[in-house]
Amino acid sequence: MAGDDVDRLVRQLADATPVEVLDPGPKASDVGDEQERRLRALSRFRAALDAEERVAEAAMRQTAEAAEESVWLGASLADLSAVTGRTRQAARKRWPELGDIYRRRKWLGNHVEDITYMAGLLASHADDLAPRRGRGTFTELVRRLREGIERCEADFADRAQDDESPAARWRALDDLVNVTLRGVIEAAGEPRTPEAGFALHGATGVLGYYDHATSAEGA
Template identity: 80%
Template sequence: MDEIGQLVRQVAEASPVEVADPGPKGSDVGDEQERRSQALSRFRAALEAEEQVAEAAQRQTAQAAEESVWLGASLADLSAVTGRTRQAARKRWPELGDVYRRRKWLGNHVDDITYMAGLLAARADDLVPSWGHGTFMRLIRELREGIQRCEADFAADARGGEHPAARWRALDDLVNVTLRGAIEAAGEPQTPEAGFALHGAKGVLGYYDHATASEES
């Protein structure tokens, strides 16, 4: 608590705020009017600093909660830490329900994702569209890069790195952004193998969309 108080004072002193001098008081002693005006200015600055510190703490709390869910924590786990109900956690951080559903699905389908995405990338030459060739090939290149990262991220001896949840966010982007974009940009399959790859990729994406859809929808 002393550290927080010191932080508030430092922020307040770094950003002084001028307030109107309420004027002299009958009980003033010496330079007390001037000192009172300075104290009121520090009080106003401290109030603003207090708000900034509280907002920063709330952001840090929200980020830590989201990272915990990306790393497999449930709302029940958050509830155990906060000492409040799961409903309270859901109300405070409504976006975590979506993160939880995505993380849960991704955790059970890493191999399916890399296999079908890899199959689509391997058959890309037979899926080139008649229009938008550049966009499609860019997405295929990003898809291949994403698959390589995924294979490294989820290897048996893989470590979390500086940002342990980054692998799950990257995997989510691989499915929800890159794979989705490649499917939408693909042309008509020129071979049965390409048709199978596109159909399989669409199946993975459809399963993802169904499993991660909001419970309210």
């Protein structure tokens, strides 16, 4: 977008939100209706300041979202620094949440098959892990786990594409592990077969590995 287009949008935003300011009163050098003209100019000035603040906030949100998406797609703080021309420390200070996202994405990227295998194994033995109490909650979590596995398999297929939200599959995979798989493990009852016990043990190991690798201490 050209600079003139940006100026036009900001001007339209300011004009769309008229504000009232205190009239400083007449000046000795006023000519004709200059007091009224000055008051209108001061009102436009106040509106322009408000528009400037909103535009700056919107731009900061867009920048943060773009930085986050880049990291979900495998970019490092060094990659962001190469774009901004500033240090990695500056990027870390401005977007402190990116370190956590980077660790999660790095671990997920190396364990897609492990996650789908162990989550699938756990889902296949869910009937032998259902607790005596809270069975409805457990059943719902297992349903979400199976849906998450299906989505993961589709998202990471060889020809999978998502131009509108290219990082969505990584967020969904993270949710599958950190929320759904965790919920199933925590809600599960005592295994009623050795196979169910193995599935629960393996899934618990995957989750423990995730927690260790994605924590600031484990990084």
